[in-house]
Amino acid sequence: MDLGIIGKARSGKTSVFNAVTRGTAQVGAYSAGNEPNVGVVKVPDERVEALVGVFTPKKTTYAEIRWVDYPIDGFGTEGPGRQFVTELAKADALVHVVRAFEDDSVPHPEGSVDAHRDIDALNLELTFVDLGLIERRLARIDQEMKSMKAADRAGVEAHRELLGRLQAHLESGEGLRSMSLTDAEDKELRAYQFITMLPVLLVVNIGEDDLGRAGEIEAEFVARYGADGVAVAALCAKIEAELAQMDTEEAAAFREDLGLPEDSPRDRAIVAAYELLGVHSFLTAGEDEVRAWTVAKGATAPEAAGRIHSDLERGFIRAEVASWRDMVDAKGSMAELKKAGKLRTEGKTYVVQDGDVMNILFNV
Ligand SMILES: Nc1nc2c(ncn2[C@@H]2O[C@H](COP(=O)(O)OP(=O)(O)OP(=O)(O)O)[C@@H](O)[C@H]2O)c(=O)[nH]1
Ligand SMILES: [Mg+2]
Incomplete structure (x- = not known):
């Protein structure tokens, strides 16, 4: 499963990446280069462990999540975001990190912290990406139709009408995931890899001082953004990235002291991603290999x-x-x-x- 981390500059993307990938792929808090950080993480699975205990197989294969932390601020039609859009669109889900922490030592590029403004801005950019795709396709269709026999036009006409509906929806400022499409339409559109059709985990990155209100803040964002295909988690990425460096017992003790949920962001993200994508897993087990497989429910x-x-x-x-x-x-x-x-x-x-x-x- 591929998850793409996106968010405005200094929102905490790389901290989230470090928190969820734990020691497996550590990178600096500031991603200096222009390359995405990539980390592959095994999905912990007590069932696999138990079966390994029984079969002592030659090989053990857990389900995996591939996290990519994109070192970009936005997805405007110009600039570095552009080159990553196509890659990002191939992800199974997006993890949208939004800054809700105040910290004067980390200046916000906009000069102030406003999570709702930043969410709207990034969503709008993604909406424009899909809109651009549709406009280019429509222009091509119009061109092609000129030299088309009348009999061939009907099918193209229907597709054009469908794209027109998507265009109107995007122009109203909404992402495509909130459109109701038939299975046939969904299939017809799959090849476009529209980015606003991807499910999203919205990570609200709260400050250390707000940890006591994490549940409350999360509920607020759920009420505002929660929907089919959108899940929300409020957490403090800086602390979580630090906890991820500790061994399990030490981290668990700190979690309790700090009043953090028992489940780490990694585990919460996995549960949320499986839910969002409507998948679960079955297993194969034998002396050669014990393995978890992810399939659609x-x-x-x-x-x-x-x-x-x-x-x-x-x-x-x-x-x-x-x-x-x-x-x-x-x-x-x-x-x-x-x-x-x-x-x-x-x-x-x-x-x-x-x-x-x-x-x-x-x-x-
Ligand atoms: N106080 C505080 N600082 C945080 C928090 N999350 C991240 N930071 C700090 O903010 C700075 C930027 O965090 P990153 O995780 O690098 O954010 P990013 O979105 O990857 O930033 P860019 O890749 O530069 O756009 C780092 O110094 C982090 O330590 C937080 O929850 N609280
Ligand atoms: Mg970064």
Whole structure:
């Protein structure tokens, strides 16, 4: 899963990046260069750990999140933001960091701290990115239609009408994620990779003094920005980045002292991202490898099998399925699972559940 961190200058993007990637990819608080910081983080998973205890596999593979911290202030049609837009649009979700902390030693580029102003400004820039894409496409369509036979025009006309609706929506100042589209329209538009269609985790970066009000502030921002495809988390990125450097026990003690939520930003971000994207995970387990796989909620057994390899989807026959707990209780013994009636045989229409351990039987 790819998450792109964006936000205005000095909002705390790199601090958030450091907090969520922990020691795995440390970079300076100020990103001097013009290259994005990239950190790949394993998604902690007690189910994988338990299964590893049973199978002692040669290889263990956790689900992963790839975080990219973009060293840019905005996404105007000019300037350095431009070159990253295409890359950013390929992310699965955006993490929009907004500054709510006061600190005179870190001057705000606008001269004052105003989270709502900054959120609106960045959202507007992203809206312009998509608007530009649509305008260029519409111009091309108009050009193409001139030399088109009447019979061919109908399909293009419908697409043009759809783009026109998106354009109007963007011009009203709203991102595309708040548009209601049919599945067919959604599919028709996917190739555009509109940036305002991506789900967003809004990280409200509050000051050290506001930690006691974190819940209250978060609720305020949820009331204002919370929506389908938008989640909100209020945290102090500076402190979280420092805590991320400590070992687990020490950090936990500090979290308690400071009255911080038990879950680290990394864990909260993972939960939020899975929720936003409507995904969960199933597992495969054996002596060769124990592995977690991410799939859309509602995915059927063949679709899940396709995550592993397209042959497994194409040639899917059936799946042997057990819950990870039952698998661990049975110490990985298929015979024991069967005897206890805990090994199910599922067909093509089976909807995979979170924590299923699956063995796919296929034939190509
Ligand atoms: N007091 C305080 N300072 C913070 C907080 N978060 C970040 N900072 C400081 O603000 C400065 C900028 O933070 P960064 O995380 O580098 O912000 P950024 O958005 O990556 O900044 P650029 O990449 O330069 O645009 C650093 O000195 C941080 O230590 C915070 O919650 N409180
Ligand atoms: Mg930075």
